[in-house]
Amino acid sequence: xxxxxxxxxxxxxxxxxxxxxxxxxxxxxxxxxxxxxxxxxxxxxxxxxxxxxxxxxxxxxxxxxxxxxxxxxxxxxxxxxxxxxxxxxxxxxxxxxxxxxxxxxxxxxxxxxxxxxxxxxxxxxxxxxxxxxxxxxxx
Amino acid sequence: xxxxxxxxxxxxxxxxxxxxxxxxxxxxxxxxxxxxxxxxxxxxxxxxxxxxxxxxxxxxxxxxxxxxxxxxxxxxxxxxxxxxxxxxxxxxxxxxxxxxxxxxxxxxxxxxxxxxxxxxxxxxxxxxxxxxxxxxxxxxxxxxxxxxxxxxxxxxxxxxxxxxxxxxxxxxxxxxxxxxxxxxxxxxxxxxxxxxxxxxxxxxxxxxxxxxxxxxxxxxxxxxxxxxxxxxxxxxxxxxxxxxxxxxxxxxxxxxxxxxxxxxxxxxxxxxxxxxxxxxxxxxxxxxxxxxxxxxxxxxxxxxxxxxxxxxxxxxxxxxxxxxxxxxxxxxxxxxxxxxxxxxxxxxxxxxxxxxxxxxxxxxxxxxxxxxxxxxxxxxxxxxxxxxxxxxxxxxxxxxxxxxxxxxxxxxxxxxxx
Numbered sequence: 301x302x303x304x305x306x307x308x309x310x311x312x313x314x315x316x317x318x319x320x321x322x323x324x325x326x327x328x329x330x331x332x333x334x335x336x337x338x339x340x341x342x343x344x345x346x347x348x349x350x351x352x353x354x355x356x357x358x359x360x361x362x363x364x365x366x367x368x369x370x371x372x373x374x375x376x377x378x379x380x381x382x383x384x385x386x387x388x389x390x391x392x393x394x395x396x397x398x399x400x401x402x403x404x405x406x407x408x409x410x411x412x413x414x415x416x417x418x419x420x421x422x423x424x425x426x427x428x429x430x431x432x433x434x435x436x437x438x439x
Numbered sequence: 440x441x442x443x444x445x446x447x448x449x450x451x452x453x454x455x456x457x458x459x460x461x462x463x464x465x466x467x468x469x470x471x472x473x474x475x476x477x478x479x480x481x482x483x484x485x486x487x488x489x490x491x492x493x494x495x496x497x498x499x500x501x502x503x504x505x506x507x508x509x510x511x512x513x514x515x516x517x518x519x520x521x522x523x524x525x526x527x528x529x530x531x532x533x534x535x536x537x538x539x540x541x542x543x544x545x546x547x548x549x550x551x552x553x554x555x556x557x558x559x560x561x562x563x564x565x566x567x568x569x570x571x572x573x574x575x576x577x578x579x580x581x582x583x584x585x586x587x588x589x590x591x592x593x594x595x596x597x598x599x600x601x602x603x604x605x606x607x608x609x610x611x612x613x614x615x616x617x618x619x620x621x622x623x624x625x626x627x628x629x630x631x632x633x634x635x636x637x638x639x640x641x642x643x644x645x646x647x648x649x650x651x652x653x654x655x656x657x658x659x660x661x662x663x664x665x666x667x668x669x670x671x672x673x674x675x676x677x678x679x680x681x682x683x684x685x686x687x688x689x690x691x692x693x694x695x696x697x698x699x700x701x702x703x704x705x706x707x708x709x710x711x712x713x714x715x716x717x718x719x720x721x722x723x724x725x726x727x728x729x730x731x732x733x734x735x736x737x738x739x740x741x742x743x744x745x746x747x748x749x750x751x752x753x754x755x756x757x758x759x760x761x762x763x764x765x766x767x768x769x770x771x772x773x774x775x776x777x778x779x780x781x782x783x784x785x786x787x788x789x790x791x792x793x794x795x796x797x798x799x800x801x802x803x804x805x806x807x808x809x810x811x812x813x814x815x816x817x818x819x820x821x822x823x824x825x826x827x828x829x830x831x832x833x834x835x836x837x838x839x840x841x842x843x844x845x846x847x848x849x850x851x852x853x854x855x856x857x
Binding site for chain 2: 316321349374375376
């Protein structure tokens, strides 16, 4: 799925219920994170929900792709992770640079998850992802 | 200016009370705003908002030192607020009331002054597994500094139960120097027998500090009857503004405690080599205090006392009982502290298969404000083996309609995550 497709799908819903239903479904389809990845080290420091993330850039034909696996005990956070995967996973740094995460979340009607409670696990995960991308940009 | 409207008993209905809290009339996403998070902070009645606005618009000036009329008026109202807090808590004299920022600061004040002067290595401080972090962390810090030992009264096994009250008598020993306990749990609404525990503490020569953050809102508190040594409250849960709280301390204790922070207003004389301090409460109120907020607190207490307390208590208790009943009817919903002897206004619960954070997010879409998390009570969560809970809490302005909205909302939550 592309970011454009994701935005189109969300645009079909008139009410919050359908939007959240879809978000939860996206979360259910996330690739499973093996339990041995759910370590303290991979845990994102957050106050409310538990979030784990493993970031791994893949080199393929001299091109570097960005990839990550993440999981949470919160269904909504899993849905949000699915959105992040559409934006970041399997993309080159150049492709990632095309999208502004705040704008995408705003368009999806999910902006509150980025801005309201900056202490939650999801926000910390986004920060971790973006820091990792920056390191690759500068490498 | 609009007159401060206080409903009198003749027209006392919850609907009338709601009109004094304009925020409750709003809609969110097309749903009526359902505020079920008063245990975190309560909404403010119009009279409090107007009083603070009036004070700032019409006679603002610093207190205690001005020789002009506005300063004198402001000083009088600040000290009158103290004189309102004292009888509200059942304290003998207003000098036993120290204004602080909140309950947390009140506890920190006791830890930093009485604690440092009286707690030594090996002394025991007894807490409970129900405590809010505010009544744990200052003692943890003091224990680290002094070598004192923290002990905890445990929760009884089983989510339906509360604190193991019987355990107090075994844990209060000749080593105990201080007992710190909540009067009413901010997680389960459990009301603890503070008067009885005070007797036990005093029998071994220990002092007792009671955290009344929740209790002062929902119970008739009388510190003289409890006979506790310290009692702490916060204004913002008590229909008053943020930034103002109070510490009640027995006069002889306050008189012998060293000052807390140094600065203006708390000193009697200052020379290069020697400083003498004023007596309590001034000794503990360095710097310009939050006097507008204190006056707001005084107005909030006037408001509460202008209502029929019995009707409010009955209303809040009835809502709490209904909430327990209705929540237990839902499949997969686990309610904490069902069987505790006495409780009020707070209900904590979990929903099988649904993260509390997710439930709160979905409820928010329907304009329902509840809390999800640890409620600053990690030891409670550890003891119950849950990472977090949902919490709905009631205040005088909540209605059965609010409860109905919550139950409907929770059914929708269960449907969404099924």
